[in-house]
Amino acid sequence: MTFGMYLWMTFGIFGTLAIFSFLYKDNPFYKFAEHLVVGVSAGYFVIILWHNGLTPNLFQRLADGDWYFLFLNSSRPEYLIPAFLGALMWTRFSQQYSWLSRWPMAMYIGIATGMAVPLEMANRINKQLFAMMNPIDFEHFFGTAGFDLLDPTSGLSQLIVFVGAMCALIYFYFSKAHEGIFGRVAKIGIYTLMIGFGASFGYTVMARISLFINRIQAIEAWRMVGFDNTNENYHSGFPIVFWVLMLGIVVYAIVEIVQYRNRPPETKQPAA
Amino acid sequence: MQFFERLMMMDRRWVFLFLAAVCFFTYYVEYDVPIYVEPETERIYTFIDSLPEGDIILLAIDYDPNSMAELHPMTYTIVEHAWRKNLRLIITALSQNGPGMADQAIRDISDSLAMPATYNGVEYPAREIVNGEDYVFLGYKPYYALVILGMGQDFRLPFPNDYYGTPLDSLPMMRRVVNYDHVACVISLSSGTISDGWISYGQGRFGFPLFFGLTGVMTAQYYPFYGSGQLSGLMGGMLGAAQYEFLADNYGLARDAMKVQLPAHVIIILFIIMGNVGYFASRRRERLGGVS
Numbered sequence: 077m078t079f080g081m082y083l084w085m086t087f088g089i090f091g092t093l094a095i096f097s098f099l100y101k102d103n104p105f106y107k108f109a110e111h112l113v114v115g116v117s118a119g120y121f122v123i124i125l126w127h128n129g130l131t132p133n134l135f136q137r138l139a140d141g142d143w144y145f146l147f148l149n150s151s152r153p154e155y156l157i158p159a160f161l162g163a164l165m166w167t168r169f170s171q172q173y174s175w176l177s178r179w180p181m182a183m184y185i186g187i188a189t190g191m192a193v194p195l196e197m198a199n200r201i202n203k204q205l206f207a208m209m210n211p212i213d214f215e216h217f218f219g220t221a222g223f224d225l226l227d228p229t230s231g232l233s234q235l236i237v238f239v240g241a242m243c244a245l246i247y248f249y250f251s252k253a254h255e256g257i258f259g260r261v262a263k264i265g266i267y268t269l270m271i272g273f274g275a276s277f278g279y280t281v282m283a284r285i286s287l288f289i290n291r292i293q294a295i296e297a298w299r300m301v302g303f304d305n306t307n308e309n310y311h312s313g314f315p316i317v318f319w320v321l322m323l324g325i326v327v328y329a330i331v332e333i334v335q336y337r338n339r340p341p342e343t344k345q346p347a348a
Numbered sequence: 349m350q351f352f353e354r355l356m357m358m359d360r361r362w363v364f365l366f367l368a369a370v371c372f373f374t375y376y377v378e379y380d381v382p383i384y385v386e387p388e389t390e391r392i393y394t395f396i397d398s399l400p401e402g403d404i405i406l407l408a409i410d411y412d413p414n415s416m417a418e419l420h421p422m423t424y425t426i427v428e429h430a431w432r433k434n435l436r437l438i439i440t441a442l443s444q445n446g447p448g449m450a451d452q453a454i455r456d457i458s459d460s461l462a463m464p465a466t467y468n469g470v471e472y473p474a475r476e477i478v479n480g481e482d483y484v485f486l487g488y489k490p491y492y493a494l495v496i497l498g499m500g501q502d503f504r505l506p507f508p509n510d511y512y513g514t515p516l517d518s519l520p521m522m523r524r525v526v527n528y529d530h531v532a533c534v535i536s537l538s539s540g541t542i543s544d545g546w547i548s549y550g551q552g553r554f555g556f557p558l559f560f561g562l563t564g565v566m567t568a569q570y571y572p573f574y575g576s577g578q579l580s581g582l583m584g585g586m587l588g589a590a591q592y593e594f595l596a597d598n599y600g601l602a603r604d605a606m607k608v609q610l611p612a613h614v615i616i617i618l619f620i621i622m623g624n625v626g627y628f629a630s631r632r633r634e635r636l637g638g639v640s
Binding site for chain 1: 361364368371372375386387388412416417418444445447448487488489490493494497506507508509511513544547548549551552553563564565566567568569571572573574575576577578584585586587601604605608609612613616
């Protein structure tokens with residue numbers, strides 16, 4: 077790793093620490109890192125879209141035409157239609173002609189709806205309903221390959237899914253008071269929902285901790301590169317950069333502690 | 349003031365600090381966490397492992413750098429597993445900020461294939477990974493639904509060129525490859541709604557075996573698709589990646605992270621229990637006429 081690359085790596089670690097500093101309180105380092113992420117993402121997306129979208133799918137397909145014939149003499153002149161519709165989107169910046177942007181929007185929404193409705197209906201609703209209506213597999217009630225209570229394809233799982241789904245649907249039926257047997261079934265429905273939310277919450281906790289662990293791994297890699305003098309590209313500036321960032325963190329912490337100690341005394345609010 | 353009331357009023361930043369300290373501490377302690385492999389992860393591994401040499405897998409790296417922590421280990425271990433088995437890959441990156449990251453990962457894994465390795469007792473010699481022969485990286489195109497449907501007709505419709513600007517027809521690997529009929533399966537590593545697109549517009553329309561690697565936040569909501577058979581396998585979050593690394597005998601970042609996940613989860617569960625006990629204890633005191 078070259079010295080320049082190590083500086084970039086250090087900048088990445090600085091960004092990580094700046095983002096995590098929000099857990100303490102909002103501060104200028106966090107604001108800087110936040111705006112940097114948004115700006116870099118937007119800029120990167122524009123370049124990617126240009127080189128991966130417009131260039132191969134439009135410009136190259138019209139490239140054998142001549143600009144003074146408006147590319148109508150190219151071998152694929154039909155590509156001028158989406159180009160024209162795309163250009164109409166820019167009329168949104170004009171109050172007088174912004175209505176023209178509704179044409180490409182209407183076309184896009186029309187195509188997307190026509191494409192989505194049958195496929196979404198078939199694959200996200202019908203297939204899920206069919207899966208729930210499958211006959212209970214009593215032959216493999218406790219697992220398809222031996223005894224396994226966690227097997228999601230076992231007959232027991234099918235039964236639990238069916239009962240849970242029906243009870244959850246009943247919970248959302250509000251035209252009848254949730255009393256008596258109906259109320260008890262609805263209660264099973266809400267327990268089913270809570271189990272689902274709990275599973276999502278558990279996975280979410282794992283995801284958040286995963287992000288933090290990944291940053292620990294990055295910090296450790298940065299620290300190791302900084303002091304790995306067996307590396308053929310090792311530079312004596314690596315540890316200096318490392319310690320400069322560490323010093324910056326310590327100085328910031330001291331400033332915060334001093335500010336906290338010198339804060340004005342809290343005044344008690346008079347009782348209402 | 350009672351202990352639990354003091355606990356309820358504690359600044360949450362102490363919790364963050366304590367959790368961070370536990371994570372850092374356990375990261376530097378050497379110990380191994382046993383991995384229980386779930387059948388949904390095992391089905392992905394078994395499917396890839398049983399493919400004959402030369403078969404093609406479509407790997408969709410559908411995530412941005414903000415999901416690298418969970419999905420990058422999956423990419424690394426699956427791609428290395430496939431290449432060690434002499435399988436070929438068509439790689440797409442349908443998430444807008446993903447192509448550069450995916451390109452970097454491909455280069456890293458290609459470099460690691462230059463070294464011999466032994467996995468599950470099998471010795472794999474070093475080999476050179478050649479663009480256009482061992483893999484094709486198609487890159488990014490906007491509107492994933494149209495791209496997924498377009499690839500079902502012909503990969504050349506949405507991707508006339510690969511990510512590096514080479515026409516697909518001039519790549520040896522793509523000469524007889526037209527659409528999904530020529531790939532053994534699709535594996536989507538996704539951190540967003542693109543996975544919905546693969547279910548509705550991909551598997552639902554063209555019927556190929558579909559496997560998912562998902563971020564933890566998304567995993568629970570995709571289990572119904574595994575239960576219905578629309579998904580042939582599913583890996584959830586860093587745990588899923590660790591399970592795959594365990595099966596492939598390829599120790600990577602995900603297994604390394606499990607030794608931190610375990611104590612972090614224990615700490616969080618303890619905090620949740622303490623918070624609930626504190627809440628109910630203070631409510632009980634209120635009911636008995638104590639402080640309001």
